[in-house]
Amino acid sequence: MVDATSAVIGAGIVTFLPGITKARKESVKLALAMAERAAESVRKEGLLDDWFTYYRNQLRFMGWDSVSAEQVHWPDEGRARQVDQVLGTIAATAGEHFAEASSRSMGSLPGSAAALLALEQHAYERQHFQLLPCAPAGAGRVDMVLYHEADTQSAFRAGFISRKRSHRNVRAELVRFNIQAFEHSYLPKVQERVVQLCRARVLDYDS
Template sequence: MIDTTAQAAVVGGSLIAFAGDLPESHREDIYLSTLYAQRATRAAVADGLEGDWFEYYRNTLKFIGWDVPRPEGLLLTSTDSMGHQVIQQISRRLGEAFSSPISRAMAALEQNQAALDLFESSSLTQQTGVFQMIPCIANGPNKIDLGLYHRQFRLYRSAPQFLFAQEQVRESREQMALLTFNTLYYAQFREKVKKAVLEQSLTSIRGLSI
């Protein structure tokens, strides 16, 4: 079983953080469905079936009941580390309620080598990378608002702890969407998703205390 008690987790190439006290079942739904989408997208891109990583990822989430609006393209406004840039972008567009939990999760990630190794190995292939940051806030008993931040980039050189290193990005594309996850609607897809990623979830999800 995966650990759903922590308020944040690395899920493959995504960092997910929850503001406040959400039921563990809601956290599991978000962890497993995002892992499902990552797995399907990476397979499609590796097989040459899709060139737009984020478009395929969004469509996969839609296929399992997520309502993902068309994302907003972001302009780079800072030369800080990628981690600081993420927090600034989320804060600027979604506010402190979203940026605060992802900031705490990122601080915990920097201190957790096992989680950092998982995130980096899932996000980075040589100098090419892709990741998501997903802060989540409860919006009633069965709805969760999520800020879905996505970044694709190329580095000048391979670098450990690329989130926290001084800016080394050669090319970058940032996108963000605000969406609402309805757990009642997702219920019809839950068992399908669990079955698809059950074995992978044991090695691809690491909880973080924030």
């Protein structure tokens, strides 16, 4: 996992497992930032009831397709006793390699003060937190676990990553992104100013 890299986008941590080229990582981060920007714009206008669903639909429009899905709401007591519910959910959804990558990203995040502060501020404001580990899927595609955790603002105060949370409202699914389709059909239609604004939302850090 030495070659894994990470970035903070909004209230989410995206992690890239080895095998994804730099150019494709940039395309994935740009797509995630575009979806995040669109969802936030609607939320700030007071027109959004379900942030996650809107965000997920934006990704689908750009070329993300559901591979399989797992939704977890109010986990049972057995799940609540797991040492790490977040990584347990990710591993159950897509495999241990996705969970390992996310674990490394969360562990190294405190080493980047700017990225950590941005993540904590956005998670507190929006009352949600996301983990987005990505792995190569071949043929110009990437698989990603879309893990979304919602809670009260108090649950996402500074230092929330290292504390035990309730995990009261968790959704996770495995999706596949057709990068080539995004680059050749969707991206050319986007204004360069919008692209630059979205790229500015990405905070890379060493994982």
